[in-house]
Amino acid sequence: MKILTLVRQVPDAEARVKVSGDRVDLDGTTLVIDGMDEYGVEEALRLREGGANVEDIVALAVGPKKVEDALRTALAMGVDRAIHIETDERLDAVSLSKIVAQVAQAEGTSLILLGGQEADWDSQALGAASAERLGWPQLTWTNELSADGDTLTGRHDVDDGNEGFKVSLPAVITAQQGLNEPRYPTLPNIMKAKKKELRKDELGSYDVQPGVQYLGAEIQTRARLNRMIDGKDPQAAAEQLLDLLRNEAKVLA
Amino acid sequence: MILVVAEHAGGKLGKSTLEMVTAARDSGREGPITLLVLGQDVAAVATEAAAVADQVLVGDLPALAQYNPEVWAAAVTQIAREGEASTVLIGGSRSGREYAPRVAVKLDAPYLEDVIKLSAEGDALQAQRYTFLARVTETVQASGPVIVATVKPGSFAPAAPAGAAGEQYDIELDLPTSRTEITGKSVEKSSRVALSEAEIIVTGGRGVGSPENFAQYVEGLADNIGAGVGATRAVVDAGWRPYAEQVGQTGKTVQPKAYIALGVSGAVQHLSGMGKSKNIIAINKDAEAPIFKVADYGIVGDVNQIVPALIAASKK
Numbered sequence: 001m002k003i004l005t006l007v008r009q010v011p012d013a014e015a016r017v018k019v020s021g022d023r024v025d026l027d028g029t030t031l032v033i034d035g036m037d038e039y040g041v042e043e044a045l046r047l048r049e050g051g052a053n054v055e056d057i058v059a060l061a062v063g064p065k066k067v068e069d070a071l072r073t074a075l076a077m078g079v080d081r082a083i084h085i086e087t088d089e090r091l092d093a094v095s096l097s098k099i100v101a102q103v104a105q106a107e108g109t110s111l112i113l114l115g116g117q118e119a120d121w122d123s124q125a126l127g128a129a130s131a132e133r134l135g136w137p138q139l140t141w142t143n144e145l146s147a148d149g150d151t152l153t154g155r156h157d158v159d160d161g162n163e164g165f166k167v168s169l170p171a172v173i174t175a176q177q178g179l180n181e182p183r184y185p186t187l188p189n190i191m192k193a194k195k196k197e198l199r200k201d202e203l204g205s206y207d208v209q210p211g212v213q214y215l216g217a218e219i220q221t222r223a224r225l226n227r228m229i230d231g232k233d234p235q236a237a238a239e240q241l242l243d244l245l246r247n248e249a250k251v252l253a
Numbered sequence: 254m255i256l257v258v259a260e261h262a263g264g265k266l267g268k269s270t271l272e273m274v275t276a277a278r279d280s281g282r283e284g285p286i287t288l289l290v291l292g293q294d295v296a297a298v299a300t301e302a303a304a305v306a307d308q309v310l311v312g313d314l315p316a317l318a319q320y321n322p323e324v325w326a327a328a329v330t331q332i333a334r335e336g337e338a339s340t341v342l343i344g345g346s347r348s349g350r351e352y353a354p355r356v357a358v359k360l361d362a363p364y365l366e367d368v369i370k371l372s373a374e375g376d377a378l379q380a381q382r383y384t385f386l387a388r389v390t391e392t393v394q395a396s397g398p399v400i401v402a403t404v405k406p407g408s409f410a411p412a413a414p415a416g417a418a419g420e421q422y423d424i425e426l427d428l429p430t431s432r433t434e435i436t437g438k439s440v441e442k443s444s445r446v447a448l449s450e451a452e453i454i455v456t457g458g459r460g461v462g463s464p465e466n467f468a469q470y471v472e473g474l475a476d477n478i479g480a481g482v483g484a485t486r487a488v489v490d491a492g493w494r495p496y497a498e499q500v501g502q503t504g505k506t507v508q509p510k511a512y513i514a515l516g517v518s519g520a521v522q523h524l525s526g527m528g529k530s531k532n533i534i535a536i537n538k539d540a541e542a543p544i545f546k547v548a549d550y551g552i553v554g555d556v557n558q559i560v561p562a563l564i565a566a567s568k569k
Contacts, residue, residue, distance in 0.1 A: 128354035164436035177503040211363035216392040231554025238562035251511035
C-alpha cells in the first residue's frame with residue numbers, strides 16, 4: 001500500500017497567539033508540526049515496521065514557505081518523500097480536501113493518515129471531506145490500528161464510548177492521542193532527510209477555490225474575577241468559597 | 254427550508270437539538286424550520302421534535318439503528334436536495350462533525366464548522382467560531398444556494414416550543430451500505446450527569462496526588478453537589494481515569510456554569526476545552542499555576558486539606 005500523511009504547521013501550544021488586523025499573526029511565533037498529525041506520521045511508520053506491505057509513505061503539506069520545516073520533520077521521522085504546495089492563500093478544510101483527493105489519486109494512495117483535529121483551525125473536517133471526495137470510508141479518532149494485507153482493524157472513539165472496527169482499503173484514518181508515541185528525529189535521520197525528495201507544486205495546478213471567507217479574528221479573553229481566597233485555614237477557605245458560589249456566583253443551591 | 258438534523262439518545266431529544274433550533278431561528282435564513290429525525294423506533298423523539306419545529310421528517314428504519322458517517326451523510330444529503338434546503342444545521346458532537354463535511358462535499362456547499370453565532374448577511378451566512386485552541390474567535394462567511402454548518406453545543410439557548418406542533422412526515426431514504434464493520438462497542442456508562450449536559454463539573458489533575466485521592470476528593474465533591482466528573486490529560490495518560498472524562502484539546506470541550514479545577518495546572522490544551530466555562534474555580538497549591546490566571550475564584554492550598562473541608566461544609 002501507499003500511504004499519504006497530511007501535515008499541518010501550527011503554533012507551539014505554549015506560544016502566544018496574537019492578532020493583527022483581521023487575522024492571526026504568526027510572524028515570530030514558534031511553529032511546529034501539528035501534534036495530532038504527528039500521530040498520523042508515526043502510525044504510517046509503525047505500520048511499515050510492523051510488517052505491513054507499505055511501498056511508499058508521502059507527507060503532504062499545503063501552506064506558506066515555512067511549512068517546509070514541518071515536512072523536514074516528517075522526513076526526519078522516516079517518511080520517504082514530501083510534497084509541498086506552497087501558498088499564502090488560506091483554504092478552509094473542505095476546499096483543501098480537493099487538493100488532498102487529487103494528490104491521493106495521482107500518487108495511487110490507498111491509505112490517508114492525519115490528525116483528528118487541527119490545532120490551528122480547531123477543525124475536524126479535513127479527513128472526512130477528503131474521504132468523501134475519494135468515495136472512501138473514514139474512521140476518525142482512532143487510538144488503535146493494525147494492518148493485515150488490505151484489511152485494517154482498530155478501535156476509535158465515538159460519541160458515547162468507543163468501538164472496534166474492520167475496514168478494507170482504501171480508507172482515511174484520523175489519529176489521536178493514545179494511538180502511539182511519536183518518535184523524535186535523530187541527528188543521523190535529520191541528515192538523511194536532507195537528501196530525500198521534497199517536491200514543490202503550484203497551487204494553480206489544482207482546481208480549488210476557497211469556500212469560506214475569513215472576515216476577522218479577535219482574541220477575546222473573558223474578564224475573570226480573579227478573587228483569591230486565603231488557603232492557610234482550609235476550613236475557613238472552604239466555607240468562604242461555598243458562600244461565594246452560593247450567594248455571589250449563584251451556581252450552587 | 255432550514256434543515257436541522259436532530260440529535261437524540263436513549264429515546265430522548267438532545268439539548269443540542271433545541272440549541273440548533275435557536276440557531277436556525279437566529280440565522281435569518283429563509284424557509285420553514287424542518288427537523289430531520291434519523292434512527293430506529295424514534296416516534297417519541299419525533300413528537301418531542303414537533304413541538305419546536307415547523308415540520309418534522311422522520312426516517313425510522315432498521316438501517317438507521319446505528320450511527321454511521323456514510324449512511325448519515327447520504328440520508329441528510331438526500332433530504333437537503335429534495336427539500337431544496339438553504340441551510341443544513343448539524344450538531345457539533347463528535348459524530349456530527351464527522352459526517353457534516355461529507356454532506357458539504359456531496360452538496361458542493363461551503364461548510365462552517367462548530368459555530369457559536371450565526372446571522373444572515375444578504376445571501377451569505379456569517380458565523381463566529383473558535384480557532385487556535387479556542388484562543389481566537391474568528392468571523393467567517395460563506396454564500397451559496399445551500400450552506401452546511403455544525404453548531405457548537407452550549408452556544409445557543411435551547412428553543413422553547415413554538416405555538417402549534419409541526420406536522421410529522423415519514424420519509425423514504427435510499428441508503429448506501431457501510432463499508433466499515435463494527436466489531437464491538439463499549440459504551441462508557443456513568444451514573445453521573447454527562448459532561449456535555451452538566452451544569453457543574455469537578456475536574457481533577459495530577460495535583461490531586463493519586464487515583465485514590467481522585468475518587469475521594471474529586472468524585473466525592475462532585476457527588477455532593479450533583480456535578481459531572483472531568484480529568485486532565487495527564488491523569489488519563491497515567492491511567493487514573495477513563496478517556497471519556499478527559500477535558501481539553503484531545504478530549505471533550507465543555508462550558509458549564511461552574512468548572513471546579515482541583516490540582517489542575519492549566520496547560521493551554523486543557524484551557525482550550527474548558528476556558529469558556531461561565532465560572533472557573535481553581536484550587537492548587539502552586540500559586541504560579543496558569544489556571545489562576547483564568548479563575549474567578551481561587552484558593553492557593555492543598556487539595557487534600559481543602560476539599561475534605563469543602564465536602565463537609567457543602568453537606569450542611
